[in-house]
Amino acid sequence: MVRLTDIGEKAFLSSLLPQLAVDPSFVNGFGHDASIIDVGLAQNLAVKIDRAPYPVALRHGLGTYNTWGRLAVVANVSDLLAVGALPKAMMLSMVLPREFSAVDARAIVEGCAEACIDHGIAFLGGDTKEGSSAQIVGAAWGIVEKQRRLGRAKAGLGDALFVAGSLGGFAAALTLMRKQQGHGAGNDRFTQVLTLPTARIKEGELLRKDEAIVAACDLSDGLAEAIDIFCGVDIGITLNEARLPLHALVAEAASVTGAPGWRFALAAGDWAVAFVVNKSQVSSFQAAIENKFDVHQLGSFDDSGSKRIRDSNGVLHPIPHFINEQFKSRIEDEGIYLELLLGKALD
Structure with missing residues (x-):
């Protein structure tokens, strides 16, 4: 059995993604910081979903759980920027053990909402579910001009x-x-x-x-x-x-x-x-x-x-x-x- 720890995330994705079908409306395809889809409007829609890592600061006694919610926003917004999108909105998914502090859970959401204000985007709520370990996942949307999108392209000589x-x-x-x-x-x-x-x-x-x-x-x-x-x-x-x-x-x-x-x-x-x-x-x-x-x-x-x-x-x-x-x-x-x-x- 080949385990994920044997090959790592990047080798796993590089072997999988080329085998997946790319819908014609998926205009930039797999492998970029965020995905861009043509939904038939004047501008294309950029979409990103990303897990927010547990803040190392908390492990060392710095800050509050607000940072975890903020990280969810920054991780997604930064990827939208990298494909040339104007970030517009954000949602948050929290999977938390039943013993998790309600005060800390509230702080995660508040941190996300505050970061949305700081970054000039709308916070649209999200979802909260029970799980065996705490996981925070954000999803964000933005708009991209049809004639203007960026990706992880190769550089040319002299660029x-x-x-x-x-x-x-x-x-x-x-x-x-x-x-x-x-x-x-x-x-x-x-x-x-x-x-x-x-x-x-x-x-x-x-x-x-x-x-x-x-x-x-x-x-x-x-x-x-x-x-x-x-x-x-x-x-x-x-x-x-x-x-x-x-x-x-x-x-x-x-x-x-x-x-x-x-x-x-x-x-x-x-x-x-x-x-x-x-x-x-x-x-x-x-x-x-x-x-x-x-x-x-x-x-x-x-x-x-x-x-x-x-x-x-x-x-x-x-x-x-x-x-x-x-x-x-x-x-x-x-x-x-x-x-x-x-x-x-x-x-």
Whole structure:
């Protein structure tokens, strides 16, 4: 018997999805951050469903159960943004044991409703059922212009890689919190990163409207995975550590652990969006967005077939292949993923 833990989520899906029928109205097909369907109206409908991971902050005594509801919104909204959709509405499904605290259950719903307000979308209620373990699942809808949709396409030679948002904040905050457990774990420096995730709504305007952008990917599973997605056969990229928009906590986490800051930038947990800009429009794109959006160019795709990063000392390193993956190694489980991220044991 082949178990899911033997193959992981991504191999399971890559073997299954090509065998499934794609309805003609399913305009972008399987394998993208969100699904787009033509329902016969002036605009297409984008749909996403995603489980919200149990907040690691709660495991360490930070924040409240509001964060779990908020995560359900952010996880779904971020994926809608990555396909060029304008998020419009959200529903929440809660499966909870009968012993689960009613106060905490209420906080999950309130966190979801508050996050919907923060992200400018409608909260439409949902469903609550009994189960053996607590699971929180969100579903969200948005609209997409028929002539404008994005997906996980391959980059072309000379195209540029951009990111909306900062990198490494979640992994840095989690690492510092673990290191300081028992003496200052509730430090306010960690609170916003770990308990108040936010999707890149403002930058979503670019993804919806700017035709220079030809592909996009949500970074909830990390920049390392996005680079794998964008690089086809014989296409590579070299990043420069100096150009990475590192979160303010990364320098401290790097100092405490001895791991280079660029490794944190590749990690999961940051609600940023990576996207590809056509090589012929990079200059005009940069001029148009200057100082208006939290957007940064990381490098250009080349024909080396190698994925590398040049550190602050000018030394080239292969981009390590650690992926946030269900049934294998998840950042929400902390241990193994973080050890792979840092290139060594945490303790």
